[in-house]
Every structure is written in C-alpha cells, then in structure tokens.
Amino acid sequence: AQSVTQLDSQVPVFEEAPVELRCNYSSSVSVYLFWYVQYPNQGLQLLLKYLSGSTLVESINGFEAEFNKSQTSFHLRKPSVHISDTAEYFCAVSDASGTYKYIFGTGTRLKVLA
Amino acid sequence: GAVVSQHPSWVICKSGTSVKIECRSLDFQATTMFWYRQFPKQSLMLMATSNEGSKATYEQGVEKDKFLINHASLTLSTLTVTSAHPEDSSFYICSAPGNTEAFFGQGTRLTVV
Numbered sequence: 001a002q003s004v005t006q007l008d009s010q011v012p013v014f015e016e017a018p019v020e021l022r023c024n025y026s027s028s029v030s031v032y033l034f035w036y037v038q039y040p041n042q043g044l045q046l047l048l049k050y051l052s053g054s055t056l057v058e059s060i061n062g063f064e065a066e067f068n069k070s071q072t073s074f075h076l077r078k079p080s081v082h083i084s085d086t087a088e089y090f091c092a093v094s095d096a097s098g099t100y101k102y103i104f105g106t107g108t109r110l111k112v113l114a
Numbered sequence: 115g116a117v118v119s120q121h122p123s124w125v126i127c128k129s130g131t132s133v134k135i136e137c138r139s140l141d142f143q144a145t146t147m148f149w150y151r152q153f154p155k156q157s158l159m160l161m162a163t164s165n166e167g168s169k170a171t172y173e174q175g176v177e178k179d180k181f182l183i184n185h186a187s188l189t190l191s192t193l194t195v196t197s198a199h200p201e202d203s204s205f206y207i208c209s210a211p212g213n214t215e216a217f218f219g220q221g222t223r224l225t226v227v
Contacts, residue, residue: 034215043120043207043220044158051214090157100211101148106157 002027002093006105014113015083021076021108023065023091030096033074035065038088038107047089050074051096086112116142116212120219127198127226135193135222137164137208143188144210149181152205152221164191164208198226 003026013019025031035047048059055067065076074091088109092102117140127133137147145166150158162183163171170183180202182194195202203226209216 041223044218046215049215094216098211098213099146100209100216101160101163102150102158102209102216103160104150104158 002029002031002095002103004091004093004103004105006091006108008108009106010109010111012111012113013081016080018079019077019081019085019110021089021091021110023074023076023105025072025074025091025093027072027093027095031093032096032100033065033067034092034094034102035063035074035076036090036092038090040087044090047076081110081112083112083114085110116140116210116217118208118210118217118219120208120222122222123220124223125225127224129199129226130197132194132196133198133224135195135206135208135224137191137193137210137219139189139210139217142210142212144191145188146211147185147191148209148211148216149183149191149193150207150209152207154205158207161193161206164193166191195224198224200226202226 005024033050036044048057050067058064063078088107090107091105094102119138121136147164149161152158161176164183164185166185172178185191207221208219
C-alpha cells in the first residue's frame with residue numbers, strides 16, 4: 001500500500017516569489033508520482049508526472065518537480081508565481097503496475113498575494 | 115489527451131432519494147474506472163474500483179449497498195447514491211486509466227437537502 005504526505009496545508013506567497021510545495025510518499029513497491037491542480041469547484045488538472053527516466057520533470061506553465069527516491073519525495077517548485085496560480089495542489093501516487101489507481105495527499109492550498 | 119465525461123456536474127436532491135452519476139470515457143475504452151469522494155476542503159478519497167462486467171471493489175469503510183456501482187460497458191460506469199442523506203453531500207469524481215496517467219471527469223457536486 002502507498003501513502004502520501006503533504007505537510008503544508010496552506011502556503012501563502014507573494015506574486016513573483018518562488019514557491020515549493022512538499023510531497024513525501026511511502027511505498028513498498030515502485031511508484032508513479034503526480035501533481036494535480038484543482039481550481040474552486042472544478043475537477044483535477046494534471047500538472048506533471050514522473051513515471052521513469054529523468055528525475056526532474058517540468059510542466060508547460062513553469063512548474064517543476066524532482067523525484068528523489070532516497071528521500072521518497074516529489075516536491076513541486078515554481079521560480080516565480082502568478083496570481084493565477086492560486087489553487088489547491090494535490091500530490092498523488094500509484095503503484096508502477098499501470099493501474100493508475102491513485103492515493104492522494106491531503107492537498108496544499110497555494111495562495112498568491114499581490 | 116483522452117476525455118472522461120461525468121454527468122451531472124451538480125445535483126440537488128431530497129433526503130431519502132437516490133441519485134445516479136455517470137462517468138463516460140469518450141474516446142477510449144476503460145475496463146476499470148475509479149470513483150473518489152472529496153469532502154469540502156479535504157482530499158480525494160478512493161471509494162471503489164469499477165470493473166467492467168464484474169462486481170466493483172469497495173475500499174474499507176465504504177458501504178457497497180449505499181453506493182451502487184455498475185460498469186455495464188467499456189465506456190460507462192455509474193455510481194448511484196441510494197437513500198441519500200445530508201452527510202452524503204460531497205464532490206464525487208471518477209477517473210479512467212490511460213497509458214501513462216488517469217483521466218478525470220469534471221466531478222459532480224451532490225447536495226442532499
């Protein structure tokens with residue numbers, strides 16, 4: 001079984017400042033890792049994913065995350081945030097068998113301040 | 115990418131009635147679909163795995179007689195909340211696995227009054 005921990009429930013940050021949203025996971029098997037964003041009253045949008053290969057993955061809107069197997073982490077970072085990045089961010093894990101049956105973290109609410 | 119359509123996007127029902135939520139994979143087949151529930155300001159909790167042509171698999175603590183799941187075809191899974199009560203009010207969202215990720219429906223906000 002897998003579990004995901006997002007230690008920060010809320011992260012306030014000023015516009016154009018950098019941000020890091022932390023995600024740690026636990027699993028006895030190989031995993032795939034994902035970051036999703038959820039805007040109010042909407043569904044989930046995939047930000048980025050790690051399946052294999054390069055441990056640094058990037059999204060088209062400036063986010064990146066690095067898979068660190070030794071620290072069992074998959075932290076999300078952005079060097080300069082915008083007001084429009086205000087949303088709920090969920091880290092998720094699935095086993096690497098390809099079922100894509102996700103276990104989600106508790107979420108981090110990113111609030112970008114003007 | 116692949117599209118999963120969920121309907122309705124929101125529903126209000128009276129306590130004691132049943133509500134059906136549909137989840138369709140529009141451009142791919144899904145022998146498995148997943149149903150999640152999200153309470154306000156909380157995370158998404160996996161409720162059950164819907165299996166085409168066989169019984170659903172429910173997570174611990176989820177009442178299978180209350181949350182009926184049917185996966186009658188390779189593109190459609192339904193979740194019926196039976197005898198709904200106000201505590202069932204929540205955001206329900208389905209997903210279907212693709213080749214490299216799961217694809218999510220838009221979600222259904224259920225309000226039981």
